[in-house]
Amino acid sequence: xxxxxxxxxxxxxxxxxxxxxxxxxxxxxxxxxxxxxxxxxxxxxxxxxxxxxxxxxxxxxxxxxxxxxxxxxxxxxxxxxxxxxxxxxxxxxxxxxxxxxxxxxxxxxxxxxxxxxxxxxxxxxxxxxxxxxxxxxxxxxxxxxxxxxxxxxxxxxxxxxxxxxxxxxxxxxxxxxxxxxxxxxxxxxxxxxxxxxxxxxxxxxxxxxxxxxxxxxxxxxxxxxxxxxxxxxxxxxxxxxxxxxxxxxxxxxxxxxxxxxxxxxxxxxxxxxxxxxxxxxxxxxxxxxxxxxxxxxxxxxxxxxxxxxxxxxxxxxxxxxxxxxxxxxxxxxxxxxxxxxxxxxxxxxxxxxxxxxxxxxxxxxxxxxxxxxxxxxxxxxxxxxxxxxxxxxxxxxxxxxxxxxxxxxxxxxxxxxxxxxxxxxxxxxxxxxxxxxxxxxxxxxxxxxxxxxxxxxxxxxxxxxxxxxxxxx
Numbered sequence: 001x002x003x004x005x006x007x008x009x010x011x012x013x014x015x016x017x018x019x020x021x022x023x024x025x026x027x028x029x030x031x032x033x034x035x036x037x038x039x040x041x042x043x044x045x046x047x048x049x050x051x052x053x054x055x056x057x058x059x060x061x062x063x064x065x066x067x068x069x070x071x072x073x074x075x076x077x078x079x080x081x082x083x084x085x086x087x088x089x090x091x092x093x094x095x096x097x098x099x100x101x102x103x104x105x106x107x108x109x110x111x112x113x114x115x116x117x118x119x120x121x122x123x124x125x126x127x128x129x130x131x132x133x134x135x136x137x138x139x140x141x142x143x144x145x146x147x148x149x150x151x152x153x154x155x156x157x158x159x160x161x162x163x164x165x166x167x168x169x170x171x172x173x174x175x176x177x178x179x180x181x182x183x184x185x186x187x188x189x190x191x192x193x194x195x196x197x198x199x200x201x202x203x204x205x206x207x208x209x210x211x212x213x214x215x216x217x218x219x220x221x222x223x224x225x226x227x228x229x230x231x232x233x234x235x236x237x238x239x240x241x242x243x244x245x246x247x248x249x250x251x252x253x254x255x256x257x258x259x260x261x262x263x264x265x266x267x268x269x270x271x272x273x274x275x276x277x278x279x280x281x282x283x284x285x286x287x288x289x290x291x292x293x294x295x296x297x298x299x300x301x302x303x304x305x306x307x308x309x310x311x312x313x314x315x316x317x318x319x320x321x322x323x324x325x326x327x328x329x330x331x332x333x334x335x336x337x338x339x340x341x342x343x344x345x346x347x348x349x350x351x352x353x354x355x356x357x358x359x360x361x362x363x364x365x366x367x368x369x370x371x372x373x374x375x376x377x378x379x380x381x382x383x384x385x386x387x388x389x390x391x392x393x394x395x396x397x398x399x400x401x402x403x404x405x406x407x408x409x410x411x412x413x414x415x416x417x418x419x420x421x422x423x424x425x426x427x428x429x430x431x432x433x434x435x436x437x438x439x440x441x442x443x444x445x446x447x448x449x450x451x452x453x454x455x456x457x458x459x460x461x462x463x464x465x466x467x468x469x470x471x472x473x
Contacts, residue, residue: 027111027147029099029165030091032056032065034185035288036164037192038086040176045190045312046302048181050288051087061095070290071298081292086168086178105173109149111159121151125172128152139163140182140189163188192301193312195285197343199244199277205234206371207345208380210454210469214362214404227469229253231386235272242279248272251386268388277346285341289314313342344372351473364405364471368454379426379456399459405471408448412459414438421461427453447472 030036032053039048050068057064067089069082088103101107110119113131121129132148139146139160146166149157158167166180182189211228229252236247252269289301300315317338340349348367353360369378400413414421423443425434433455434445447455450472459466 026161027097027159028093029101029109029111029159030065030067030087031164031185034164034183036180037182037184037190037288038168038178039181039190040178046300048190048192048289048301049085049178050192050291051085053091059092063093065091065093067091068288068291071292072290079298086170086174086176087165105170107170109157109159111147113147122170125153127170127172129157139166140180142188162186192288193285193314193341193343195277195279197312198285198341199346200344201234201237201246201346202373203234203237204371204374206380207232207367208369208378209365210368210471211365212363212404212471215360226254226256228255229381229386231381231383232275244277246275248275251383253386253388266388268386270387287314313340313348315340345370362405366454366471368469399466401457401468401470405473406447407473408446410445410447410470412438412443412445412457414441414443414459421459423457423459425455425457427451427455 030051030053035050035052037048037050039045049070052068053065054068055066057066067085067087069089070085071079071081072083073079084103088101088105088107090102092100092102094100097110097112099109099111101109105122106124108119108121109129110117110131113119115131115133118128118130121127129149129151132150134145134147136143137146138144140163142162144163145161147159149159151157151170153170153172155169155171156167157165157169160166160180163180163183163186167177169177171177180189182191184191209230209232211230213226231251233249234246235249238245238247249272250270252267252271254267254269256265256267287299289299291299297316300317302313302315315338317336335354337352338350339347342348345367347365350365351363353362367378369376369380371377371380400411402411402413404410412423421438423434423436423438424432427433433450436443436445438459452472454469454471456469457467
């Protein structure tokens with residue numbers, strides 16, 4: 001008898017543990033250990049939003065999970081920070097397993113309801129919910145039980161046992177229908193780029209950057225530009241704990257020149273160096289679309305189509321600070337900085353402008369070509385060009401291309417001795433973008449509708465060939 005009682009007690013303990021585990025894990029809309037990537041209306045990677053728990057709390061018998069907030073752009077130069085996403089700011093797990101999402105609106109989801117059960121989903125808008133069925137379907141490539149919840153607003157919510165909310169729609173509040181495209185933790189579906197994705201180079205990979213420095217003032221005679229070409233070749237790779245070290249060889253070509261008659265100077269360099277990337281020093285690589293890394297930075301995800309290869313990347317935009325209110329200026333005219341990263345390429349663009357009307361100073365560093373695993377993307381100059389052995393000249397006093405960088409127009413200035421030259425402009429893929437015979441001292445070209453990026457120009461006449469680069473912002 002005593003043995004039977006002990007067996008019964010053990011079974012009750014196991015059953016209680018199983019029920020407790022079910023309520024704490026199964027059917028939970030947002031698991032605090034995971035990060036969930038959603039795409040509104042299936043719009044793709046660049047519109048992906050991420051939901052995760054950034055802190056927790058307890059109120060009585062209820063567990064409180066605080067969801068990550070984002071920044072929302074409200075004008076060209078202002079954003080509002082700490083804004084809730086479509087699941088609000090707070091998820092409250094009641095003792096009976098019910099889930100309340102709370103902030104500007106309030107939603108009630110009953111994960112453990114039975115088929116046919118009804119409840120008030122949104123009291124403020126008099127929207128009810130009903131569990132219509134439970135089906136066993138494929139979720140992110142894995143079969144799972146899914147509860148189909150239909151709202152009186154004709155919206156449908158899908159709740160997965162293992163992966164949480166896989167579809168969420170409240171069209172009466174938001175026209176977007178959010179669909180789960182990936183979960184980070186179990187690592188299924190779409191995964192956003194991380195430190196190891198961004199800085200994953202191999203021995204033999206080559207990267208070429210163009211760095212430009214421009215200054216414009218009230219008088220065009222003190223307006224000038226300088227640029228540097230850097231060609232890096234990965235010679236060695238070492239991984240130690242959180243640090244990746246790359247031994248590199250560098251070819252550098254610095255062109256220091258000004259417009260309107262001032263002489264330019266070309267300096268060539270050839271040296272070796274080491275690039276070290278330390279994981280914990282780059283926390284912004286773990287932020288997500290529209291999230292805020294500090295008072296003065298917000299992140300954007302994007303599809304990287306640079307060099308005709310799809311990939312993943314993000315952009316960080318910075319502004320001065322600190323700010324004490326929830327409304328901050330993100331792109332003030334007097335100072336702005338942005339950085340753009342892509343998988344397997346690292347930092348591919350860094351842009352800074354300081355503007356004090358009518359004067360401005362800008363700096364840009366852009367990846368214009370690379371060779372990955374033996375395949376070349378974009379434009380890589382020859383080693384002879386980088387060392388000065390190639391017989392091609394850069395802009396002389398006969399030619400000036402300005403402004404650079406530019407947004408709407410560039411002007412090709414040529415001296416009287418150089419009139420009747422042929423101009424060809426190509427993009428980073430080597431495709432011919434523009435071609436014309438230059439007949440005037442100053443030829444203005446409208447590039448306002450051209451894609452943002454780096455362009456290469458070549459000017460040929462009877463006595464010289466000149467080539468260079470300019471940036472369309």
